[in-house]
Amino acid sequence: MKSELQKWLNIASFIIVIVMNSLVATTNLIGGKTTAQVSDAYPTLVTPAGYVFSIWSVIYVLLGVFVIAQTLPRDGARVFREKIGWLFILSCVLNVVWLFLWQFELLPASVIIMFLLLATIASIYTRLGIADLLPALKGRGFLLVRGVWGYVSLLWGFSLGSGLRPVTPTPSSRDSGLWVLQQS
Numbered sequence: 001m002k003s004e005l006q007k008w009l010n011i012a013s014f015i016i017v018i019v020m021n022s023l024v025a026t027t028n029l030i031g032g033k034t035t036a037q038v039s040d041a042y043p044t045l046v047t048p049a050g051y052v053f054s055i056w057s058v059i060y061v062l063l064g065v066f067v068i069a070q071t072l073p074r075d076g077a078r079v080f081r082e083k084i085g086w087l088f089i090l091s092c093v094l095n096v097v098w099l100f101l102w103q104f105e106l107l108p109a110s111v112i113i114m115f116l117l118l119a120t121i122a123s124i125y126t127r128l129g130i131a132d133l134l135p136a137l138k139g140r141g142f143l144l145v146r147g148v149w150g151y152v153s154l155l156w157g158f159s160l161g162s163g164l165r166p167v168t169p170t171p172s173s174r175d176s177g178l179w180v181l182q183q184s
Contacts, residue, residue, distance in 0.1 A: 001058075003078050003081055005006070006081050006085075006086070006089075007071055007081060009068060009089050010067055010081070010088055010089060011067055011071065012061060013088065013089045013092035013093070014064070014067040014092065016092065016096060017063075017092045017095050017096060018060060020095075020096050020099050020130050021056070021060075021099065023096075024099050024102075030099070030100065030103045030104075031100075031103030033103065035099075035102065035103070036104055037106060038103060041105075043109070044115060053090055054110055072184055080128070081128050083128055084124055084127060084128065085127070087123050087124050087127070088124065091117060091119050091120045091124070092116040093119060094113055094116055094120060095117060098110055098113040098117060101113055
């Protein structure tokens, strides 16, 4: 029963993340700005070009593959759900919390949530033994393993690569010497 509940909560969490990300990316309903406008307000030397963020389309497609695959009536799907436990749902909650903090420009808090999200993804990565899975891909569970591996690896890499992204100067801290990556 726990696994069935988790399956449906995974689906609901995924839908909420997609809806929230779509809202903040395309409207100013939350915080009065789009995510791009907030990002543009805090330029840094590590800010990627706008087109780089299209990687999120790939990440969410792979996440969708995982969400669909984990619903399949196979033991492999159940085993993956059990290994991940509630971490996937926690990652979705943290994603949504981060969006709100970012949209309302609560940058220090958004950084804390970003690192908690990173730790959650690292925990999923570790629990699944993803680094050990790739050589063992011999047709079994290909869709599920590749979907999870692709999602977690891309998100892990993007989170590491953009982990400093929200660590940007606030108007009151520009001269504090703490924000060495700011763009002049």
